[in-house]
Amino acid sequence: MRRIISILMENEPGALSRVIGLFSQRGYNIETLTVAPTEDQTLSRLTLTTIGDDRTIERITKHLNKLIEVVKLVDLTEGAHIERELMLIKVKATGAQRAEVKRSVDIFRGQIVDVTSTVYTVQLAGASDKLDAFIGAIGETQVLEVVRSGVSGIARGEKVLSI
């Protein structure tokens, strides 16, 4: 099962390499990874998605918790949560294609953020499967370049991950 694990950790050099090292060392996979400082500059928020059964996820979270720099973590997929990923995508936009692409962008509530005579650059945010669906709708042959941010997530309601 796909899980979104959100981690608060010390914003220190080397901390990220320990998280990534743990995954390669113990043979777990990382699908996506995003990391940036929080409003408190001493802390970073790291969100990663991984795939595994309950047992694997239990092990991953236990081992992550053992890392000295990890302050707190939560498996967002255990509760209601909001998941977003940002995508910047360049697509061919010539002739009849231009209007077609524009329509898809509107349907998916994306924005065209840059234009040339042959190319649209589109910005789209949403859950990862929505981004996948957009690429599907455009058709892979039309796609020139894709940049995805990886998943960010936050719990719904009053639950917060903070210290």
Add this chain to the structure above:
Amino acid sequence: MEKLSGAEMIVRALQDEGVEYLFGYPGGAVLHIYDAIFQQDKVHHILVRHEQAATHAADGYARATGKPGVVLVTSGPGATNAVTGIATAYMDSIPMVVISGQVRSDWIGDDAFQETDMVGISRPIVKHSFMVRDQSEIPEMMRKAFHIATTGRPGPVLIDIPKDKTAPNVKVPYEYPKKVKMRSYTPVTRGHAGQIRKAVEELLKARRPVIYAGGGVISGEASDLLTTLARKLGYPVTNTLMGLGCYPATDKQFVGMLGMHGTYEANMVMHNSDLILAVGARFDDRATNDTSKYCPGATIVHIDVDPATISKNVRADVPIVGPVQQVLEDMITMLDEHGGQPDQKALARWWEEINGWREVHGLRYEVNKDGPMKPQQVVQALYKATKGDAYVTSDVGQHQMFAAQYYHFDKPRRWINSGGLGTMGFGLPAAMGVQLAFPDAMVACVTGEGSIQMNIQELSTCLQYNLPVKIVNINNQALGMVRQWQDMQYGGRHSHSYMDSLPDFVRLAESYGHVGIRVDHIEDLDAAMEKAFSLKDRLVFLDVYVDPSEHVYPMHIADGAMRDMWLSKTERT
């Protein structure tokens, strides 16, 4: 406030931590630190002959005393030579602080002379690591390093320090922090009372119980509590290789070591139990055999300070995360308050069954009157000569297993070996650390002619510091453990497990300034042992030639259950 250079702060912090011995080897990147060491006399530096030995010596010191072992190595090759020893300590959860020199900070990343990314190389084998970025960080970093290394599940911590951060001309204020506060590191200090209560109920309900105790009981200083609990209940106790000594081996409730080379009775007790109380043990694959066939009828109560250990290999029915000492204390109190007793009839029947297994004599070997000596006899002679009261370090191989099986440890911290990593070359340097910690104690290193050659150069260190270790080289002229596997699984094809061109160990020991004694006949064994231990201030190298074809039994049958064992070359369960 007093101002010190980075190098002086390192040494002062060691003093403030009460460090007696620092095991190390100098080189360019740490010369400022060595200069600071020279100018004080509180921390005694022990100059080894190879950095790997520095880590093992510090490790041996730590295992024997419970205090952290401390190591100092230079950058590059000095640091990489220490890697095996750090990994050895990591696998066995031994508290250690390693200080490694690094090239000047403005050269890091430039492939400078003797630069290696030690923080990177050591990442998977340390509990934590630090890189000094500014001198002013040193006191707090040192305090944190010792704190992390010694609390929770102990382990090695590395501090990598660039040379410019130790420069003698840059002095900054020094104050050693009394306490550390780390919001991201808070080891569990209490086991959950509700879980402990549940465990007590399970303990009292059990009809075929067993206590399976490991290295955590030793590192958690809980041997007495474990013994109290076991005696109160009257349940059989088995130990892992790492747990030996945490329960007195000569006690009647002790059924021996369990696992791959455990006793027949210990493995049978485990397999047939209905309750396993696992205390500070981690269900290692050498201890469990195939986990899908593991102890089918047993409810498992697991006490461990590291939550990641619980249900890692074998699912725990009653997990208790906490330090053994506190958990056992509470368990005993709750047991007293509860007032209940185990079912005495069931327990008597259980013991009857256990005694039946004991009669099988899993630990037995054949002696040919005129044939070569048996390795087991050598360990038994050592036990006799030392009255069971020595510190015994060991290397890795058959000799290690024979030592574990035939030297009956009644006290914790007496049996010092590399279990998790299985590092050949551990024994002699570890013995140095033990002998330094206890100068008047009998310290024996049970080794093999393969292992001893991996750190033989330390004979020189032993001379320099006058360490009268007794080396018992069980010389089977073979990498015996490898050879045994080749006999059993590779049709007896002894691919590169034969030790050709052995040195004359007696003359080798003598050339290092020690005493060497060769023993070829069983009649001479006891006298040689006596002589070795009578030479109180000399290192004695006993080179004992034994039967090269001997195997270690019992031995788990691969992919089987706990009860599936070879008992000799021809008998199996």
